Amino acid sequence: MNMLMVRTQFNVMPATPADVARMREIQLKHFIKLDSPENLNPRMKNGFFVTEVKDDKFIARITDTKQGLVLVARNNGQISGYALAYDLDCIRREEPFLFDTLEINEAYRKMMSGKKILYIDQIAKDPQAGGGVGSALLDGLEGIAGWHGYSVAAGLVMERRLLNMASARLMCKFDYERIGAQTLEPDAWGVFAKRLEKA
Numbered sequence: 095m096n097m098l099m100v101r102t103q104f105n106v107m108p109a110t111p112a113d114v115a116r117m118r119e120i121q122l123k124h125f126i127k128l129d130s131p132e133n134l135n136p137r138m139k140n141g142f143f144v145t146e147v148k149d150d151k152f153i154a155r156i157t158d159t160k161q162g163l164v165l166v167a168r169n170n171g172q173i174s175g176y177a178l179a180y181d182l183d184c185i186r187r188e189e190p191f192l193f194d195t196l197e198i199n200e201a202y203r204k205m206m207s208g209k210k211i212l213y214i215d216q217i218a219k220d221p222q223a224g225g226g227v228g229s230a231l232l233d234g235l236e237g238i239a240g241w242h243g244y245s246v247a248a249g250l251v252m253e254r255r256l257l258n259m260a261s262a263r264l265m266c267k268f269d270y271e272r273i274g275a276q277t278l279e280p281d282a283w284g285v286f287a288k289r290l291e292k293a
């Protein structure tokens with residue numbers, strides 16, 4: 095894995111278990127409880143996570159190199175952000191309810207059949223880090239995913255009860271298309287995907 099390093103103003107590289115504490119620290123800056131009314135004011139939030147990823151999942155994804163694509167973006171040695179991604183098959187196996195509630199349009203479903211799909215679970219930056227971290231991480235993920243033989247990258251963007259504008263813009267910038275939705279009332283997400291190679 096180490097031969098793949100993406101250079102921007104951030105150095106994007108595979109995460110190690112030693113990075114998990116800092117990754118969790120960044121994640122928790124964006125964690126939001128939707129059951130509190132003040133958290134539902136869309137103007138208050140630029141980005142957010144509703145499902146907390148715990149240390150053991152980060153570590154499992156990092157150490158299982160067959161499944162895991164976990165990256166950190168470093169600037170002057172400090173971790174500015176991270177990306178947590180892995181094979182969509184992990185969701186199919188480990189969280190079948192979530193997998194079964196993904197409504198994906200027929201054409202895309204057909205195209206994805208039998209292909210390796212990268213599921214982008216989380217991309218997050220330290221709010222102090224300035225711009226470009228998300229782009230550097232997504233660029234890095236796509237490069238490494240292609241190298242691992244993934245045909246498609248896909249992720250969810252929360253659209254209801256809050257709209258995750260930063261995430262939507264990041265997907266749009268990288269030419270992801272909205273291929274479906276997931277509705278878990280009262281919340282809903284758009285499913286965004288991009289082909290990483292000609293099928």
Ligand SMILES: CC(C)(COP(=O)(O)OP(=O)(O)OC[C@H]1O[C@@H](n2cnc3c(N)ncnc32)[C@H](O)[C@@H]1OP(=O)(O)O)[C@@H](O)C(=O)NCCC(=O)NCCS
Nearest residue numbers: 140141142216217218219225226227228229260261263264
């Ligand atoms: C999503 C996130 C990783 C983007 O990181 P970033 O470093 O700000 O992204 P970039 O600077 O590379 O910007 C990518 C695009 O998103 C846009 N963008 C970034 N933050 C935005 C915001 N708060 N509102 C609207 N657009 C935003 C940028 O303008 C840029 O688009 P452009 O080039 O068309 O102008 C960051 O906002 C974040 O950590 N959010 C919290 C966690 C989260 O919700 N992650 C997404 C779910 S996986």
